[in-house]
Amino acid sequence: MALLEIRNVTRRFGDFVAVDDVSFAVDAGEFFTLLGPSGCGKTTLLRMIAGFDLPDDGAIVLDGVDLKDTPPEKRPIHTVFQSYALFPHMTVAQNIAFPLKMAGRSESEIRAKVQESLEQVKLAEKAGQFPHELSGGQKQRVALARGLVNRPRLLLLDEPLGALDAKLREQMQFELIRLQREVGVTFVFVTHAQSEALALSHRIAVMNKGRIEQMDEPARIYGNPRNRFVADFIGNVNLLDGLVEVDEPDHVIIGCADCKHFVGHGISGNEGMRVTVALRPEKIHLSRKQPEDSYNNVRGIIKELSYFGSFSVYHLELASGARLKVSQANLQRHRDDEFTWGDQVWAHWSRMAHVVLTQ
Numbered sequence: 186m187a188l189l190e191i192r193n194v195t196r197r198f199g200d201f202v203a204v205d206d207v208s209f210a211v212d213a214g215e216f217f218t219l220l221g222p223s224g225c226g227k228t229t230l231l232r233m234i235a236g237f238d239l240p241d242d243g244a245i246v247l248d249g250v251d252l253k254d255t256p257p258e259k260r261p262i263h264t265v266f267q268s269y270a271l272f273p274h275m276t277v278a279q280n281i282a283f284p285l286k287m288a289g290r291s292e293s294e295i296r297a298k299v300q301e302s303l304e305q306v307k308l309a310e311k312a313g314q315f316p317h318e319l320s321g322g323q324k325q326r327v328a329l330a331r332g333l334v335n336r337p338r339l340l341l342l343d344e345p346l347g348a349l350d351a352k353l354r355e356q357m358q359f360e361l362i363r364l365q366r367e368v369g370v371t372f373v374f375v376t377h378a379q380s381e382a383l384a385l386s387h388r389i390a391v392m393n394k395g396r397i398e399q400m401d402e403p404a405r406i407y408g409n410p411r412n413r414f415v416a417d418f419i420g421n422v423n424l425l426d427g428l429v430e431v432d433e434p435d436h437v438i439i440g441c442a443d444c445k446h447f448v449g450h451g452i453s454g455n456e457g458m459r460v461t462v463a464l465r466p467e468k469i470h471l472s473r474k475q476p477e478d479s480y481n482n483v484r485g486i487i488k489e490l491s492y493f494g495s496f497s498v499y500h501l502e503l504a505s506g507a508r509l510k511v512s513q514a515n516l517q518r519h520r521d522d523e524f525t526w527g528d529q530v531w532a533h534w535s536r537m538a539h540v541v542l543t544q
Contacts, residue, residue, distance in 0.1 A: 186249060188213040188371055189234070189339060194243035196229055203229040204240070205395035211339075211373060216365050218374045220382040221392035222418070227375045230392075231341050234373065235264050247338060263332040267344040269324045271316040271331075278303070278312040281331045288335055302330040305367060306360070322353045326360065333368050342374045346381065358384050379419050383407060391415050412544045416463040423469075423509055424542075425462040432456050437541065438480070442505040447480035449536035454543060461542040466498065466512035468538040471530050473522070482533035485509055487526055499524060501532060 187210035196204040204226040211217045219227040232238040234245055236257035245252045252260060263284070271280050281302050285295045303309040306326040316324055325345060332340050342361075346354045362385060365372050376382055382389050383403040390400040391414075399411040410416035417424060427441035432455060439446040439462055446462050454460065476482045485501030488508070494515070501509040511532055524530055 187211060188215075188248065189373070190244075190246040191230070191234075192244045192246060194230070194233065194240045194245065196226075196233060196238065197241050202395050204233070206243070207392075207395070207397055208243075209390055209397065209400060211371060213371055214369050216362075216372045216374065216385055216387045218376060218382045218386040218389045219392060220376055220379065220389050222377055225392040226395040227377075227392050228343060231264075231343055231373065231375050234339070235262055235341055236260050261338040262341060263335075263337045263339075264341040264343060265328050265332045265345045267347040269316070269328045271324060271327060273316050276313050276315055277308060277319070277327050280316070280327055281334050284331060284335050290335075298334055302334045305333075305364065306330045320353075321349050322357060325349065325357060329361075329364060333364065333370055336368065336370060338371065340370050340372050342372060344376055345374075346376075346378075354381075361385060383419070391418065393418075409540060410463060410542070413461055413463075413542050416461075416540065416542060421466050421510060421512070423462075423464045423466065425464065425507075427460060427462060429454055429456050429458045429460055436536070439541065442507060443503040444483040445480050446539055447478075447536050448539045448541055452541045452543065458543070463540040463542055464534060464538060466510040467496075467514075469509070469511045469532050469534045471499065471511055471513060471524055471532055473528075473530060475531050476533045478533070481536060481538075482531055483509065484529065484531050487524055487528045487530060490524070490526055499530075501530065 189211040191207055191209050194204055194207050207230065219230060221227050229238065233240050236252065236255065278299050281299045282295050285298060303312055306329060308323060308326055311319065311323060346357050349357060358381060374385060386403055388400065389403055389406055391398045391406060393414050399406055399415045406415065407419055410419060413424060416422050425441045427439045429437055430440045431438035437448045437452055439448060439460060441462060483503055485503045487499050488502045489500035491498045496512055496514050499511045501511060503509060509532055
């Protein structure tokens with residue numbers, strides 16, 4: 186049996202449907218992420234799991250028990266917020282001890298568990314300091330320690346890394362993964378950051394307009410998006426509209442404005458059907474010579490170039506005026522044949538690089 190079950194949950198605010206008949210299950214020990222743009226319903230859903238809000242329809246079930254009559258303070262659930270929500274007048278140790286005191290634990294047990302938690306988040310030397318004396322990353326670790334100290338059945342994390350700078354955010358991602366593995370508590374994580382969701386999660390539910398568009402493991406969502414919204418929202422992608430010209434059991438040929446795609450897998454469709462080819466920038470290669478294959482290549486002019494250290498991104502202008510994004514790893518410090526603005530180049534890709542979207 187799943188630890189957490191969301192069964193046909195709907196939440197309305199007047200005429201606006203924030204969460205629209207959503208169902209999913211989370212297994213014990215899983216790192217499950219709700220991912221989507223602002224206003225998609227992910228935080229509303231998290232608030233209903235925590236008990237800060239109630240669904241208009243459906244049920245939220247934890248360990249086989251419907252939570253509808255269980256107030257927030259009685260649920261074996263803790264929430265970690267982006268704002269940390271630490272008590273400013275309490276020390277680090279006192280903040281972490283607070284949930285244990287509310288639960289009526291003995292002083293000796295509180296001391297032992299607080300010390301264990303401080304060591305887990307590597308803040309033992311900060312026990313006597315106050316929140317204003319800590320960095321953003323340290324505050325976030327205190328908030329995590331407080332949320333985990335009495336081992337809730339479920340830890341909810343609402344954009345917990347949103348206030349951190351990029352480097353610290355990356356460090357905290359590894360901290361979250363380590364902590365989740367060490368303590369074994371089930372995490373339900375809310376974020377709008379795609380890279381964060383891909384890096385942290387066992388499974389991701391991509392939300393849009395109150396509904397789940399796709400739910401799966403990160404690699405499958407990135408590599409096999411179900412529809413145009415998911416493909417466009419997760420990472421960078423080229424979306425090329427075209428028509429199915431040849432439909433065989435083991436491949437299809439799709440004609441787009443600037444090139445023909447030979448796709449090495451079939452789709453459920455018919456010749457003449459309108460489709461969209463999704464092609465990730467990192468799956469495209471650049472060369473100065475025209476490839477021998479008559480499929481899966483196109484000529485363009487480099488109109489934009491961005492250097493990101495480990496890789497560069499090129500924007501090619503095609504004959505139709507469309508743009509194609511290409512990401513290339515910078516494997517050498519300097520290259521004699523580096524591409525630059527105004528170069529005419531050929532972009533080419535393999536027959537298995539595409540995903541064909543029919544919706």
